[in-house]
Amino acid sequence: MKLQLKLAMEMCLVAFTCCLTAHASLGGDMASVHNDQAKLQGTLQTTNKSSYDVHEIQGTSGVVVREYVSRSGAVFGVSWQGRTHPDLRLVLGSSYDQYIQEVQAQRAQRHGHGPLLIQTPGLVVQTGGHMGALTGKAFIPQNLPAGVRPEDIQ
Amino acid sequence: MRATYLSSIYLALGIFSSVAILGCGSSGTTSSPASQVSNQVSNVQPIAVNQGPASNYVDGAFTSVTICVPGSTTSCQTIGGILVDTGSSGLRILSSALTVSLPQQIDAGGHAISECAAFADGVTWGPVQKADVKMAGEVASSLPVQVIGASNFSTIPTACTAQGAPEDDLGSLGANGLLGIGQAVQDCGLSCSESGFVQNTYFSCPASGCIAITQSLAQQVQNPVASFATDNNGVIVELPTVSGSEATVNGSLIFGIGTQSNNGLGGATVFGTDPFGDFTTTYKAVLYQSFLDSGSNGIYFLNTSVTALPVCTDLTFLYCPTAAQTINVVNTAQPGTNGATAPASFIAGNGDALVKTSNNAAVSDLTGPQPGNFDFGLPFFFGRNVYLGITGKSTPAGTGPFTAY
Numbered sequence: 001m002k003l004q005l006k007l008a009m010e011m012c013l014v015a016f017t018c019c020l021t022a023h024a025s026l027g028g029d030m031a032s033v034h035n036d037q038a039k040l041q042g043t044l045q046t047t048n049k050s051s052y053d054v055h056e057i058q059g060t061s062g063v064v065v066r067e068y069v070s071r072s073g074a075v076f077g078v079s080w081q082g083r084t085h086p087d088l089r090l091v092l093g094s095s096y097d098q099y100i101q102e103v104q105a106q107r108a109q110r111h112g113h114g115p116l117l118i119q120t121p122g123l124v125v126q127t128g129g130h131m132g133a134l135t136g137k138a139f140i141p142q143n144l145p146a147g148v149r150p151e152d153i154q
Numbered sequence: 155m156r157a158t159y160l161s162s163i164y165l166a167l168g169i170f171s172s173v174a175i176l177g178c179g180s181s182g183t184t185s186s187p188a189s190q191v192s193n194q195v196s197n198v199q200p201i202a203v204n205q206g207p208a209s210n211y212v213d214g215a216f217t218s219v220t221i222c223v224p225g226s227t228t229s230c231q232t233i234g235g236i237l238v239d240t241g242s243s244g245l246r247i248l249s250s251a252l253t254v255s256l257p258q259q260i261d262a263g264g265h266a267i268s269e270c271a272a273f274a275d276g277v278t279w280g281p282v283q284k285a286d287v288k289m290a291g292e293v294a295s296s297l298p299v300q301v302i303g304a305s306n307f308s309t310i311p312t313a314c315t316a317q318g319a320p321e322d323d324l325g326s327l328g329a330n331g332l333l334g335i336g337q338a339v340q341d342c343g344l345s346c347s348e349s350g351f352v353q354n355t356y357f358s359c360p361a362s363g364c365i366a367i368t369q370s371l372a373q374q375v376q377n378p379v380a381s382f383a384t385d386n387n388g389v390i391v392e393l394p395t396v397s398g399s400e401a402t403v404n405g406s407l408i409f410g411i412g413t414q415s416n417n418g419l420g421g422a423t424v425f426g427t428d429p430f431g432d433f434t435t436t437y438k439a440v441l442y443q444s445f446l447d448s449g450s451n452g453i454y455f456l457n458t459s460v461t462a463l464p465v466c467t468d469l470t471f472l473y474c475p476t477a478a479q480t481i482n483v484v485n486t487a488q489p490g491t492n493g494a495t496a497p498a499s500f501i502a503g504n505g506d507a508l509v510k511t512s513n514n515a516a517v518s519d520l521t522g523p524q525p526g527n528f529d530f531g532l533p534f535f536f537g538r539n540v541y542l543g544i545t546g547k548s549t550p551a552g553t554g555p556f557t558a559y
Contacts, residue, residue, distance in 0.1 A: 041351070060351040079525075083345050084272040084355065087316040103276065103319040107326055109469065111212035111509060112451030113237070114531060115274045115524040117471045127318070128274050128454065128524040130241035130447050132338055132430035137525050151459050154526050 025067060025093040026138055028075045032093065033057075033067050039090055040065060049152075051145040052076070065091055068153055070145045077139035077153040085127065085134055092138055095123050099138075124150065195291030197385045197409040197417065203393065203516040203532070204402040207235030207251075208328045212509055213451035213517055213532040215393065217407060219245065219333060220288040221254065224296040229254050230288075235330035238407060239449030240391065240431070240542055241529075242334035244341040244375035245287055246271065246278055246300040250323065251330035256283035259298060259373060265360045267367070268307050269300050269375060270314035271341060272355075274450075274529075276321040278302045278332075279310045282356075287378045292409050294381035298373055302327065311364045313354040332449065333378070335389050335407075337431040337545050337555035340374040347371050380544050385410025387547035388554060390417055391448055395537030399514035403536075411541055412550035422541055422558040424551045426491020431542065431557060435528040436484040443527040444485065446540055446557050450531030453500055454524035455481075463502055465523060472505025472522040481521075483528070492552070500534060 025032045033055050037044045040059035047054045057065045063082030067075050080086050089096045102118040102125075115128030127136040137153050144150070201217045215238040222230035231254045233247060259267045259282040268281045280302040287294040303322035310320055321327045334341065346353050346369050356369035380386055386409075393405035408417045425433045427445075435444035438460070452472065458464055461481075466474035479502045486495040503519030520533050534540075543554030551558065 061353055062345055062351075083342070084353070085317040087313075088318065089312070089316045100315075100319050104326075106471065107319075110471065111210055112214050112328055113273070113275055114450045114452055114471065114522065115454045115529060117465070117523050119470060126457075126523070126525040128527065128529060130430070130445055130449070130529070131243065131271065131273060131334065131336070131341060132343075133428075133432055133443075133445070134272060134274060135525055135527065149459065151457060 025091050026075055026078050026095050027093050027140060027143075029073050030069060032075060033069065036065065036067065036090055040086065051147060059086065061086070068139070070143070074143060076143035076145065076148075077137065079135075079137035079153050081135045083132055083134070085136060092125070095125075095138065095140075098123055099125050194414050195384060197290055197292065197414055199290045199407040199409065201238055201391070201393075201405050201407050202402055203405070205513070205515045206237070206328055207330050208324050211328050211451070212515055213520055214328065214515070215391070215405065215448055215532060215535075216329065217289070217333060219331070221247070221256070221285040221299070222288065223254060223256060224284050224286050226286075233330050236333045237329035237331070237449060238391065239332050239334050239447070240336050240389075240540070241445065241447030241449045242271075242273065242332060242341065243336045243338040243377040244271070244300060244334040245285075245297065245331065245378050246302050246334070246375070247331035248302050248324060248327060248329075249280065249304040252301060256285050256299075256301070258283050261358045261367065263358070263360070265358045266307075267369070267373070268357045268359050268364055270311070270317065270355055270357065271300060271375070272317045273321070276318040276326070277314055278321055278327075279307065279314050280304045280322070281307050281359075282373070282375060289378070289407075290409060292379075292382040292385060294378040297378055297381050298375050300375050302331070307359065309363075311354075311357060313366060317354065335377055335379050335542065337427060337542055337557070338377065338429055339380045339545055340371050340376045342369070342374055343371070343429070346374060377544065379409055380547065382409060385413045385417070386544070387411055387413065387549045388541060388543040391535055391540045391542075393535050393537070396516045396518040396533075399508060399512055399517040401514050401516070403516045411543060419541065419551050419558060420539075422539065423494055423496045424492065424541075424543075424556050424558040425485060425494045426487040427555045427557050428488050429545050429555055431555060433488045433557060434486045436486065437481075437528070441486075444530065445528070446530045446534065446542070446559075448532050448535055448540075450529050452505075452520035452522050452531045453502075453533050454522045454529040454531060456526070456528075457523050461502075461523075463521070466504075466506040468506045469509060472509070472520065473502050474504045474506050475502055476504070478503045478519060491556070
């Protein structure tokens with residue numbers, strides 16, 4: 001009984017860890033980059049910069065997702081470009097709900113359609129383009145490595 | 155990264171783009187477009203920049219569209235407050251504005267087909283239905299259109315909300331519908347019709363829940379203009395100059411390019427584009443992707459770090475320079491098309507001051523940030539006649555896609 005309970009708890013912990021990782025991208029780690037690659041059925045190409053790496057996932061949906069990973073292994077930024085937006089739950093990870101709430105809040109004061117710029121202390125998201133050619137980027141300002149500017153994420 | 159994106163477009167365009175522009179008049183004994191016929195119909199559709207049906211819009215051009223049950227002349231409805239959008243393709247109507255009952259598109263298994271359409275600022279979700287779409291004297295028969303926010307499709311699949319926040323009512327859409335009249339014929343195209351990878355755009359919706367499917371080109375939601383019997387090769391958006399801001403201004407949407415006496419190109423510069431209407435813009439010696447989008451309510455470009463224009467403290471999605479600045483750019487055709495290039499300029503005013511000091515709906519100098527490219531929204535259309543040539547359609551300026559002004 002005790003052993004079974006321990007085993008159950010361990011399995012629960014494994015499942016929990018697995019799913020936290022599986023749904024983390026922005027704010028996640030390299031495991032989440034590989035998870036995104038698998039989910040987006042894409043090929044991965046990595047470019048090394050001085051203080052970070054850019055992992056570009058070319059998905060079969062025609063959307064290119066780039067994930068910016070610091071030397072400490074943290075995903076501090078993401079960007080995308082393609083026919084549509086990628087799965088933002090996957091790409092924005094735990095920031096997705098906040099993003100949707102901020103978009104809806106901005107609509108209340110917005111007077112028409114146009115690209116979005118969401119700026120909060122812990123999250124910046126920009127989306128733009130038009131039907132068939134959409135773009136976006138997101139980053140966690142306090143997680144940018146020293147010397148990295150927001151426009152480096154593109 | 156941009157090069158990768160562009161090169162994939164070149165591959166997609168391939169042979170087409172090399173012969174598309176300036177390739178007219180190469181067959182037959184006449185240089186007149188095929189669509190030029192003797193029994194001409196009215197091709198002038200009035201548009202107005204006003205506050206729209208939600209009474210709060212700034213810099214949106216609205217029009218009316220008459221829709222009928224296919225084949226019927228009595229089951230019809232004229233719907234006003236439809237936003238004219240050169241940045242998308244296809245007619246989308248809010249369910250709450252629709253009183254006629256249109257036939258539902260179904261798949262081979264008899265299940266209703268619904269669509270998730272992605273835009274820069276959100277998604278529209280709802281069933282694909284068929285209508286005869288009438289504007290001026292033109293008719294698009296049995297055209298697939300999207301009905302947004304239909305109550306019997308109220309459960310939006312997570313694969314759709316994954317692409318953005320839904321715009322499914324008057325408050326979030328700001329219009330009774332969208333009239334997408336961009337360069338593309340279909341709203342998705344081959345990406346959605348080929349079976350290699352099923353896009354989360356078209357869905358089959360049995361009672362158990364909606365599943366992503368492929369959708370043939372003919373069944374996709376599409377640009378009504380391309381389906382007109384005449385004047386179907388493109389449009390001209392004509393709006394007057396706006397000095398500062400004005401309560402409302404009136405203009406015209408002209409159907410056809412070079413098909414009648416009122417829609418010639420005149421002295422307009424023709425820029426070849428990619429199939430979605432993109433061309434390029436040089437600003438401060440750097441080349442960016444760009445597009446003309448009447449459905450964007452400002453000219454949105456780059457970021458403060460590049461433009462040195464601060465964002466507003468209140469309307470944080472707009473630029474707010476203390477004094478208005480003239481922005482000079484050079485627009486160039488999409489590489490691999492006709493090589494056209496011409497300078498353009500516009501003014502970046504103070505967004506907070508322009509929008510908040512009056513209730514005027516037509517504002518000339520509204521600008522704001524946008525990641526990595528130039529979105530020439532409605533203010534760019536003021537005082538310019540803007541032409542959009544539809545992909546694959548012949549005009550006196552060559553075969554689309556192109557844009558001209």
